[in-house]
Amino acid sequence: xxxxxxxxxxxxxxxxxxxxxxxxxxxxxxxxxxxxxxxxxxxxxxxxxxxxxxxxxxxxxxxxxxxxxxxxxxxxxxxxxxxxxxxxxxxxxxxxxxxxxxxxxxxxxxxxxxxxxxxxxxxxxxxxxxxxxxxxxxxxxxxxxxxxxxxxxxxxxxxxxxxxxxxxxxxxxxxxxxxxxxxxxxxxxxxxxxxxxxxxxxxxxxx
Numbered sequence: 216x217x218x219x220x221x222x223x224x225x226x227x228x229x230x231x232x233x234x235x236x237x238x239x240x241x242x243x244x245x246x247x248x249x250x251x252x253x254x255x256x257x258x259x260x261x262x263x264x265x266x267x268x269x270x271x272x273x274x275x276x277x278x279x280x281x282x283x284x285x286x287x288x289x290x291x292x293x294x295x296x297x298x299x300x301x302x303x304x305x306x307x308x309x310x311x312x313x314x315x316x317x318x319x320x321x322x323x324x325x326x327x328x329x330x331x332x333x334x335x336x337x338x339x340x341x342x343x344x345x346x347x348x349x350x351x352x353x354x355x356x357x358x359x360x361x362x363x364x365x366x367x368x369x370x371x372x373x374x375x376x377x378x379x380x381x382x383x384x385x386x387x388x389x390x391x392x393x394x395x396x397x398x399x400x401x402x403x404x405x406x407x408x409x410x411x412x413x414x415x416x417x418x419x420x421x422x
Contacts, residue, residue: 219290234402242398265328274415284348285375300353304339309341364396375400
């Protein structure tokens with residue numbers, strides 16, 4: 216982890232402008248092509264959620280702005296950020312958080328994720344580790360091909376952890392499309408960065 220200082224005057228002004236707002240977040244929803252991704256995981260018998268979480272996390276880790284966080288008056292950039300994603304439980308009809316350490320090796324991540332998901336079924340948790348901000352918050356709404364989304368979150372003090380959510384995939388012509396929503400803190404992440412993220416996800420789900 217390293218501390219970030221915006222030395223460019225315009226970049227600093229951009230940060231201060233959005234960071235001073237009561238609601239400095241924006242959320243972008245779009246459909247992404249997962250045709251090849253589904254074909255591959257079915258052929259290799261891979262579980263959908265861990266495989267999707269790994270891809271979405273890798274694309275986020277590859278963009279520095281998605282690893283930056285606001286801590287009081289400071290800005291820090293983590294070497295890696297780790298997914299905390301929603302998963303079903305056997306204890307109630309509401310979700311549990313499921314934290315898995317991000318690692319570049321897909322097979323190792325999926326193996327770890329499967330173990331943690333199984334544990335959360337009977338021993339669910341609803342809170343992440345206090346004091347940490349090296350997370351990516353991921354969730355799914357597999358019943359709805361949504362076109363918009365808002366998140367419950369604390370605005371004071373500002374929470375700068377990105378929220379990434381996918382929905383029910385659907386057929387569009389010869390392609391299978393999936394709605395994807397990305398919510399970020401505008402003082403750290405601009406539209407250009409979110410655009411790069413969507414482009415990376417689309418590229419990375421093709422084989």
